[in-house]
Amino acid sequence: MSRTRTSLDGEWEFYPDPKQGLTHQTLRQEDARSIRVPGPWQAQFDDLRDYSGVAWYRLRFELPEEAVRRYGGTAFLHFGAVDYHATVWLNEQQVGEHEGGYLPFELDVTEALRPGSNELTVRVIDPGNDADFLPEFAFAEIPHGKQSWYGPVGGIWQSVHLERRPMVHITSLRITPNVPEQQALVRVSVSLPSDRPLSLWLNVTDPAGQVRRHRVLLPAGTRTEEWTVPIPEPMLWDTATPHLYQLEAVLLDSSDDRAEPLDTVSSGFGMRTISTSPSGHLLLNGQMLYLRGALDQDYYPDLIYTPFSDVQLDAQFAKAKHMGLNLLRTHIKITDPRYYDAADRAGILIWTELPNWQDLTENAKRRARETLFGMVERDWNHPSIIIWTIVNENWGVDLAVNAGHRAWLADMYNQLKAFDPHRLVVGNSPCFTNFHVVTDIEDFHNYY
Known part of the structure; x- marks a missing residue:
């Protein structure tokens, strides 16, 4: 039983709602604009270039009755990212x-989905600087990055798809390389604990195309388990030879290899290390690394936040390497995963960071932590990512005079290092008037 995925990208109906008077039942087709999904509304309508507030999306799509009856299982609606808050209806x-403008979310729509015609409606709240507008989503308290500089970004800005899966399916596949031991730690989570043991094939394809298969057991009643798989004589990922491995996890309901798999999920990964030396150097795979980097705002001429095609991303990274760069720093924005995929392929190192807020309130702390750890979880398998930054240039904190802010940043650093000890972390990446509190890298921004 294999997954079936239906893309819902394309033209949707769109309804700006500045007076917050619409409901999912009062949208009139004659009032609709046509909008491209994915893509922020500010990039697609001149009169909405600076609009923050409420807007509605609606899509009607067909689902063949035979496909529903044949497949069974569960159905999930997946959004890559919606900025900032989304409420979703399917067939009324x-x-x-979901709250949060940069991370994926998915909703179980098994009961709401029906054969034939379906109607999907999404209400999006994009907070602005008006403190009286929906105070539960105060702009100063949410991670928003350079939106306070370059203008608002709202709406469905990453892809949407519908996916049908078996009842018991893989929900997470995390791969952690261990180069010195020539192995990788594989962590698999499933949707439901089984009342009996389940089998997994972990099939590793190396960069030369050789496949090694490893059979493991998921004990009864277990949703998450870890196993170590050997990676003999690993072909290392680096900037000159970005060797990529592929791991396929095949979930079986039986010890019989001929049984139809319950589910299959795959991910790329690379065997590499990043560290610092006692002499103060960066080390990639144990070799001294000199960074030649550029700051990438990760904004695009057509759709602002939404990257252009994979082919164009590959061309962009090829040009970066031709310029002599080996690193790009994605600036206070969590980008589309396709960006990191392209960096993995190209051998471009990535320094990425948490989008900033303005006021470090308790709500801001909660959102910052959820966003930071969600980013690390989503992008765990990318070998290109070598550095995380929590705060850039004191934005959203006041480190010089507020001891509580310094304590909070140190605690966040410690939590992040405990969660991901395999990458470098910068607490505050400083410029004039501010400084490091705790960091793995002594960086500083000089402005001339």
């Missing part, structure tokens, strides 16, 4: 909501 039934 509210199926969920």
Whole structure:
């Protein structure tokens, strides 16, 4: 039983709602604009270039009755990212909501989905600087990055798809390389604990195309388990030879290899290390690394936040390497995963960071932590990412005079290092008037 995925990208109906008077039942097709998904609304309508507030999306799509009956299982609606808060209805039934403008979310729509015609509606709140507008989403308290500089970005800016899966399916596949031991730690999570043991094939394809298969057991009643798989004589990922491995996890309901798999998920990964030396150097795979980097705002001429095609991303990274660069720093923005995929392929190192907020309130702390750890979890398998930054240039904190802010940043650093000890972390990446509190790298921004 294999997954079936239906892309919902394309033209949707769009309804700006500045007076917050619409509901999912009062949208009139004659009032609709046509909008491209994915892509922020500010990039697609001149009169909405600076609009923050509420807007509605609607899509009607067909689902063949035979496909529903043949497949069974569960159905999930997946959004790559919606900025900032989304409430979702399918066929007049509210199926969920999500807060946060940069990370993926998915909703179980098994009960709401029906054969034939379906209607999907999404209400999006994009907070602005008006403190009286929906105070539960105060702009100063949410991670928003350079939106306070370059203008608002709102709406469905990453891809949307519908996916049908078996009832018991793989929800997470995390791969942690261990180069010195010539092995990788593989962590698999499933949707439901089984009342009996399940089998997994972990099939590793090396960069030369050789496949090694490893059979492991997921004990009954277990949703998450880890195993170590050997990676003999690993072909290392680096900037000159970005060797990529592929791991396929195949979930089986039986010890019989001929049984139809319950589910299959795959991910790329690379065997590499990043560290610092006692003499103060960066080390990639144990060799001294000199960074030649550029700051990438990760904004695009057509759709602002939404990257252009994979081919164009590959061309962009090829040009960066031709210029002599080996690193790009994605500036206070969590980008589309396709960007990191392209960096993995090209052998470009990535220094990425948490989008900033303005006021470090308790709500801001909660959102910052959720966003930071969600980013690390989503992008765990990318070998190109070598550095995380929590705060850039004191934005959203006041480190010079506020001891509580310094304590909070040190605690966040310690939590992040405990969660991901395999990369470097910068607490505050400083410029004049501010400084490091705790960091793995003594960086500083000089402005001339």
